[in-house]
Amino acid sequence: MSQLQPLIQLQQTTESLLNVQEMQFWLDKAVAWGQADSPDTQKDTGPHLSRLTSYLRDLLTHINMSSTTETMKRLPLLGQFLGRLCWNPYVTADDTSRKLLFQCLWGLYSEQPSNAVERKANQWIRKVLCQLATEEDDAAAQVLMKHMGVPPKDYHLQVLRKMVALLQENIGKSCNSLGNINQRCSCDSILATSEACVPLVTCPEAAPLIGALLQKSATCVRAALNEDFLDALSSAYSSQSLPLEEQAVVSLWYHSLSSLEEAVLSLLESVLTSTGSTPQKLEQQVAQSLLPKACAQHCSIFLVVNDIFRSILKQAEGNECVKSLVQTFTSCFLRELALLQPQRCVSLKAFFPQLPQSLLVSLLTLPSEMPREAWRHHLNWLSSSLQKLTEEEEEGDSSGTRGHHKVFEAWFLLVQCAHWVKVTVQLLGTSGPEDCGPLLWLLTFYHHPTNRGHHRALQLVHAKEAWDHLHSLFSVLARPLPVDHLQSLVTLLSPQPLQPSLSPLLILSLLASFAVFFQQSLSGSTQIFQTVVARSGRVDEAACVLSSLELGLNKGSCLASDTNRVHLRIKALQNTLTHMHAAWSPAEHQAHTL
Template sequence: MAQDTAVPKLSFQYWLDKAVEWGHTTTLESQQDVCLHLPKLQEFLQQIYESLKHMNSTTAIQRFPLIGQLLGRLCWNPFVVGYDESQKTLMWCLCCLYSNEPQNPVELKANSWILSLLYHLLSSSSWGANEVGTGTFISALGYTSADYYSKLVKNIVSSLVTELKGNQFNGLNIQGRVSDDHVTVVSLFCVPLITLPDVTPLLEALLTYHGGGSQEVLSSEFLEAVNETFLKKKIALSESAILSLWLRHLPSLEKATLHLFERLISTQTSSLEHVVSIIKDSFLPQAACHPAIFKIVDEIFKNALLETGGTPEVMTIIQMFTWCFVQAHQKDNKQHKFPLKAYFPHHQQHLVIALLKHPFDLPATLWSQHLKYITDMLKAIIEDKSIRSYADLFESWFLFVRFGEWADIAVEQLLKSEDESSDTFLWLLAFYYSPHNDKEKRTQIVVILASNTTSEVFDLLIRTAYRFNQLGLKNQRAVKLVNELLQELRFTD
């Protein structure tokens, strides 16, 4: 891998020897030697960071066993810290080594050591104090260095948050708006510190801050880093902060949606409860209650449906996401929230309203009638050649896929029906599984879904089992039959 060869061991050992040498002497010659090597050292540190950012803390220690010794010595060398971007690069490297979920006392101790170094570097920056005799002053106050720097960081964060929010200070209301350039600098300053718990209030204040102009005031590096760290579950942010992030930075929203989609595709599960848990945990269904976010997420799912040709796995993901979104919308108690049908403005609203009605909301005796109502409306749209186009056909199909639970109900009704209503269910299922075919070919398609439908049947049974669980059904014969069939299909697979 590229990152394994980016930092040769010989080069690492060379700089470690140099760091040891510089730390043991304070002669003029030693200081001159440090200054002479600083440009090359900065290049080396950047290489180290490029390697570390692809690893977790455990892998990093395995790859570079002496990395802590090297970084620790460099952090306390004032010539190194004061040069160009070295301080920032050192902070980035240390954050890569920080373990967000320490598993043992060694990792806990390492985290404490890393925090103390970060606090030291912060105190050496323009944000903190950098005066001669600081160490003596700290000792006189009775603080350890770690305690002092921790409190310093908290004070810096608190001061910046107050500045951004324009809070009252000493009884006076601070009316002067912070300059956009200053906010940009602050956001860049936060990039290497995103995972530090003490910095979280500042992250949220930045994400919910908007400048006076139309231009984005937060750096793209900051927005991308926050999103990446959030997706990896390394930080916890408020819903309002995440919503603001995705509204102000489209690439982050797109990446979050693709991240969820890829995670669901790669998750081998026969439990829709697990799928629903992953979807809700992403916060995307809740965020999609904002129409602008819904539109983007919906477009990504639409493209996924096009590119995959409507595989059962993708159709199930879209269906379950829509279900989670509808649930989130119903729980949203905002006074001026949009009606659900407003999220589907390009469709016949009668069809949208019919599909939005959940099977649970109707007596089972009315399901057949409701399916016929849905089918009649779809037929009118699809078979009207005067207005039909491929786009119209796809949009109608995509709408039906979103609410694919009605297709599952159609299967159940088809198995029970003994009259002409079976034609309705057959047409609806043929359209669900093969929308691009003409009316005459749909019957043939159904006969072919009969001969090679293991994947479709498996997904259907999973969704049926999920619906039974939602209804609290456990002992009925149908529930036992569904579970037996699922077990048999798993064994066959």
């Protein structure tokens, strides 16, 4: 008896849900929807589809637990209800609803009818199933041919395709070339058409119509799209149940803020959770997201994406993964912007409205667009301009006027345009003590933009100390290496409790620059590089720095004229890290990871 109790409870539950009154409600809906040929009924169908699907599932459970005679006796409106749904193309266009209808009908079919009710039901079901069977539903076709001897037909697909073709044709005609300024644009029909498409967003046959709607709305201000349609598209696209062409995706983001935000956050999540990603892989991932292309085409999309990055960096300015993503994204965006036709380009000030024009142009100019001999002067000017902003901020703090906004925006753009930071690091690897002051300030500002606890001056002292140690090490030709300088670098790379520590990536960047660009032998440079990295345990960070340096050089930001020599030295250092990583024991790996 205990084994039957769950079945009894389930039957009682379904019987309480599937009463005559609820069936009457859905039948009234099916009657009202009719052939879904008016905007009001089309608009009403979409929001009710999910509830209808749930109801059909409950109905199927009830049908499978009872005989056809018992079911028809309890629910006398069932045949009329299912029949009307089968003739509604907006219901049958949904794959889930169509399959549930098929299962309900097949559940009512009696293999061996025992009375007139079941024989009449079988006759009616044979006719209706012809409509539901499509050329893509092989299982349905086989059941029909095997058990009933009825050939499957593609009525549903033909109706749907004709409807889509008609609506798509109307869209093509909807926007007139307004030669007369008094002529009215007829794109108002786009709104009604998008409402009608809500139930069709996951239907492959409707993809051309959906793409046409999105494209039309991007070219005509009168071509408004229904919010329910945009929400349905966003949900279907995020769940990968709606394939869209690239330009349709861009148009969807242009019209749907929630869809755009979801795409940015999805990219962020994938970057932050991926392990072992190289700068090259990150660039490929960002480019494939289509977001840089969308931002280049629509300034409004760029401002939204940029604001998301800005907000995240305000909370975690030291997160190197986020900074790398922002840098890579901006690089891809600028490349896409350069590919646009001149008539489609928007002024850079529109994309970056919160910064002085001089600073904006200086940072957005690529190193490859400027002679190498001008790089140092350019960076000295940038350093001087940014120092002036920070001084104004500190003066504002002392007088009660907050100036953090300008400094943060300047730092944010410096993060986005990190190509100049990479050039700074290269120049520091070849500079003398008298030339490194402004460059060290710029590099320190990049890694430590805020002046929390008034530590900026102290960070600059530590940066100069690290540079001095490196310069001394790489200037020594005799062996052994000076132990004091080596140990001081290792100490700087190790976080000190209760003390503001210098960014390890700052020191590792300088170390890599000296090893690649300083006029020291390859064997000597490799020994210094290997010793410092091994003692500090920062193999993974050092590998990331080398990959980033290599990527920058490939884009024309190489200080040295002999690029082959530079790449060979980078490869040698990378091989050293690979051997070092392989030689570590599991315990050492865990310790350095911690």
